[in-house]
Amino acid sequence: MIDHDGAGSVRPLTRAWVGRHLKGGERIVKSEVLHGGVTAEMRRLTIRTLDGDIRDLVLRSFVAPFFVEHAEDWLNREACALTLLAGTGVPAPGLVAVDPTAAYCEYPSLLMTHLAGRTVLEEEGLESRVPLLARQLVAIHALRPAERPREYEAWTTADTVVVPKGADAAVWAAAIAVIRRPAPPYEGRFLHRDFHPGNVLFDVLPSRPAGARITGVVDWAQPSWGPADLDVAHCSTNLALLHGPAWGLRFAEAYEEAGGMLAATASERLYWRIRDGLAFSEAVQWVARPWRKAGRTELTTRVVEERLDAYVTALMDVLG
Known part of the structure; x- marks a missing residue:
């Protein structure tokens, strides 16, 4: 806008x-x-x-x-x-x-x-945009800078997580227990650290939403060195909140289909994705506001909170 x-x-x-x-x-x-x-x-x-x-x-x-x-x-x-x-x-x-x-x-x-294009947050054409997002993130992770950015910083702790109203307390307690463990070992990659649909510009014609192409990646305020899983987790959480938990799970698959490498074990993958998902629990209202301003008026704080709960539950079911 x-x-x-x-x-x-x-x-x-x-x-x-x-x-x-x-x-x-x-x-x-x-x-x-x-x-x-x-x-x-x-x-x-x-x-x-x-x-x-x-x-x-x-x-x-x-x-x-x-x-x-x-x-x-x-x-x-x-x-x-x-x-x-x-x-x-x-x-x-x-x-x-x-x-x-x-x-x-x-x-x-x-x-x-200034880069051409616009952010696209609507549902239409999402199926074709997700693989584009995945391929773009693989390309970012393939960079090998002569000077590495600083090591990533975690955005939440087990003691600051806010359990959503009505959530299954046992599920969230198990999820919080996941991030109390030490971080798994990882092979470092160049990370955007805030890669999600709101920071990607697309060229897309209203008459051909499936023919979108990426024209830019913006907001490089927190480049970091860390696991590819962390960037994948962040985009996955955003997709889950914008479009539903299934799309959060789908993005990791699309990343691997595009040639990206994730952690070897389910428990390691769960750690990074749960860590990012739980970080959103502390800022649901803050996250939802710009999406509504961008036209997704149905994404009230409560709707986003419910999607976060459903996504955390899905992660624990699939990877836990």
């Missing part, structure tokens, strides 16, 4: 900073608020060149106090990731400039190139 507004809506200091990173004679002629993100304020900036042509850039600014506190780390990591990804074949934005400490802008900000 995009809201159109004037170029003047870009904050004055930020506008001046962007201007210093434009080519001679270029100027901002329009800005558009991009909805769907959770952590940052996003704008598409339309730039008019000296000869009258148009090009677009994207401005990410961390505004909310909690996210400003983490902005320096996240923006530096994203800038490094975008630099690393240039020329790899992974369709990521190109880095233009970064101000991670708000030395020049009102808020910590990153300026990058």
Whole structure:
């Protein structure tokens, strides 16, 4: 979703900073608020060149106090990731400039190139999009950077899990017990760490939803080194909450069909998928809000909570 507004809506200091990173004679002629993100304020900036042509850039600014506190780390990591990804074949934005400490802008900000396409969260065409997501993730995991990003960080603990209202207490207790165990050994891979349909752009015609193709992967704020299972688990949980538990289970199959390698044993696979699923229990309302803004109005907090419960139960049944 995009809201159109004037170029003047870009904050004055930020506008001046962007201007210093434009080519001679270029100027901002329009800005558009991009909805769907959770952590940052996003704008598409339309730039008019000296000869009258148009090009677009994207401005990410961390505004909310909690996210400003983490902005320096996240923006530096994203800038490094975008630099690393240039020329790899992974369709990521190109880095233009970064101000991670708000030395020049009102808020910590990153300026990058704009990618064509849009996020697609609707049900129609999902069967054809899931294999595309899987193949794209396999390609990301195949990267071997000269300098590894930092080791992954877990996003939940056994003591902070929130058991959904009405959930089977025994099932959730067993699931929580899974993540009390030490993490299984793994072969490290380059991870996006937040790979899911909301961070993937598609070119898809309304008349041909099955003919979609991926045009970009965005939000590289937390690249990490860790098990491929962790990225697969995260996308699986998102699919389960967006489209139902069966799609969460299906994504891991699609990843292997695309040539990806997952943990060898069911107990190891269960660990990573349950760990990611339980992390969502602490932020169901936060996760569901941007999906509703993007048009999935039926995904109330309660609906998403029920899907999470059903997905955790399914994982325990299939892999437990």
